Amino acid sequence: WGWKNFQSWISTGFDNYLVTPSTLTHRLLTRLALENLFHPFQPFMIGQMLFPPKIAMKLKIPLIFYGENPDEYGNKKNKIDSPKKDIKFFSKEKSDDFFISGLNRKQLLEYGVSDNDLIAYKPINKDEVSKSKINVQYLGYYLRWHPQENYYYTIENSNFTPSPERTPGTYSKYSSIDDKLDDLHYYTTYIKFGIGRATYDASQEIRNKHITREEGKALVNRFDGEFPDRYFDEVMNYIDLGADKFRKLCDDFRSPHLWTHENGEWYLRHNVNRTGVDD
Numbered sequence: 001w002g003w004k005n006f007q008s009w010i011s012t013g014f015d016n017y018l019v020t021p022s023t024l025t026h027r028l029l030t031r032l033a034l035e036n037l038f039h040p041f042q043p044f045m046i047g048q049m050l051f052p053p054k055i056a057m058k059l060k061i062p063l064i065f066y067g068e069n070p071d072e073y074g075n076k077k078n079k080i081d082s083p084k085k086d087i088k089f090f091s092k093e094k095s096d097d098f099f100i101s102g103l104n105r106k107q108l109l110e111y112g113v114s115d116n117d118l119i120a121y122k123p124i125n126k127d128e129v130s131k132s133k134i135n136v137q138y139l140g141y142y143l144r145w146h147p148q149e150n151y152y153y154t155i156e157n158s159n160f161t162p163s164p165e166r167t168p169g170t171y172s173k174y175s176s177i178d179d180k181l182d183d184l185h186y187y188t189t190y191i192k193f194g195i196g197r198a199t200y201d202a203s204q205e206i207r208n209k210h211i212t213r214e215e216g217k218a219l220v221n222r223f224d225g226e227f228p229d230r231y232f233d234e235v236m237n238y239i240d241l242g243a244d245k246f247r248k249l250c251d252d253f254r255s256p257h258l259w260t261h262e263n264g265e266w267y268l269r270h271n272v273n274r275t276g277v278d279d
Contacts, residue, residue: 025117029101030181031239032111034246036102038192038253040239041185046100047120053090054124057132068140073204083141090136092123146208147175147201169197169226171219183228184235191250194258194268196224221273 029043056064071080092098098105100121108118139145151174154160162174168183169190176182190196202216211219236243251266259266260277270276 022117025113027239028111028113029108029121031241032101032103034188034239034241035249038188038249039185040188040235041179041181043101043121044179044181050090050123051120053129053134053136054120056134056136057124057128062133062135064134064136065139066136067138068145069138072140072145073200080141083137085136085138087126087129087136090124091126091129093126095123095125098123146210147172148205148208148210151175165230167197168228168230170201170223171198172201175201180231180235183230184232187225187228188253190225192253192255194271196220196226198223199272217273220271221275 026043030040033042034040052064052066055061066085069080069085096105098121100108100118105115105118105122109115151162163177164173166173167175167177169186186197186200198220202211202219205211206213206216232243236246254266258269260269261267262277268276269278271279
């Protein structure tokens with residue numbers, strides 16, 4: 001059973017006005033992103049960046065709001081001085097020349113994916129964006145974007161309830177709980193870069209002065225790199241990948257300057273608690 005068989009399965013005949021990706025297309029792109037980039041969340045993230053402005057242009061919706069600016073998570077401070085989303089995130093001068101899941105458009109067509117299936121992941125032409133004058137902004141520019149404080153606000157003002165269980169790899173129960181790929185995504189980040197979800201969560205809460213650095217280090221030591229058991233089998237079934245193949249990919253994507261293999265186990269060379277093999 002190979003990926004070429006997707007050719008006869010992929011759904012076609014979408015309405016050319018509002019096109020959404022088929023489940024099979026997204027499954028294929030997710031697997032390819034994992035195999036080629038060890039980034040299973042990339043197709044979703046690209047679709048999230050591109051699809052709303054694309055629909056706004058078609059329906060002549062002048063103003064679109066995203067939640068927080070990605071730069072809230074520790075990128076350059078000058079990137080949050082404006083509420084506007086940089087159009088480079090959803091447009092390109094040559095909109096047919098794009099990569100996703102580690103492959104370009106022409107390579108993807110060889111898997112039986114049609115251009116119609118890729119519309120949701122295709123960037124908008126830069127000139128078309130300029131002519132449309134759509135305004136894409138971040139709500140986080142106008143409201144303080146502190147996940148913990150936002151959580152308390154939603155509890156007091158809505159029917160939102162947190163997850164009944166702690167998110168694998170971290171200590172929270174309320175942040176980013178809407179996608180079963182999240183757990184795996186943060187685990188692959190840990191494998192590639194040596195920092196996992198607890199590092200991301202603790203770093204932000206330290207910056208927001210909700211916890212101390214020492215508390216953050218303790219949380220990272222306890223939870224970072226925890227294997228995402230919760231939805232692992234379901235996700236592997238979704239992308240038709242065996243657990244053994246996934247573990248081999250983990251080993252293949254561990255950078256030797258971050259990891260060392262000793263006595264059949266992998267260890268980080270350095271970590272924030274300075275307990276790594278080379279610390």
